Amino acid sequence: MKQLDAFYQDDSNQIQQEETTGVLVQEDDQSFKPHYGNNCMFRFDNGQPQFTIGPHWPLSLCAIISIIVGTYFISSIIHIQSGLWYSLGSIMNGLILEVCFLRVFLKNPGVNFTLNSVARNEKSCQPCKLVKEQGTYHCSKCDICVRGYDHHCPWVGKCIGEGNIIEFQMFLLSFLFFFTCNLILVMI
8 A cells, every 4th residue: 555655646746747847946846837917928038028918908909000000191191291201200200109119018017937936924915926025016907916016008908017117118208209290290
């Protein structure tokens, strides 16, 4: 009977080791599966997601389509009124805006899996199973903890945090630049 128990114990350990392939192992040899929440995460580098797509991606799709259609509609009006060169300037402004939007849409907002540990103290996030650092906030819409949490933006489709705040600010500046330049070009 002891031999069967030992056999099943060894088999159970082997299955657990196979199941934890690709799973982060903590210092105390407990396996940890990252909590992705409602996000899709791609291209991991040292256990950190490089690209994330949030739960509100349909609104992001609507936003990028609106930017593209608006850019080319405005540039066609400028082309009719002012000529080809002004229209190309409007298209370039639109391309800058689209690139800035895609950067903030894809960049990791500050999700970090290397600092995770199964925690049982009062400063822990139970769904994510990690000890919360100062400035980390659990977003109920994304269902994930984000370092340097600023806000959840449904138009970008995810949280804005430490990882993508600069890209978000660049997007806002490019939108302001796009609006101002096209307003001036329409008035010429």
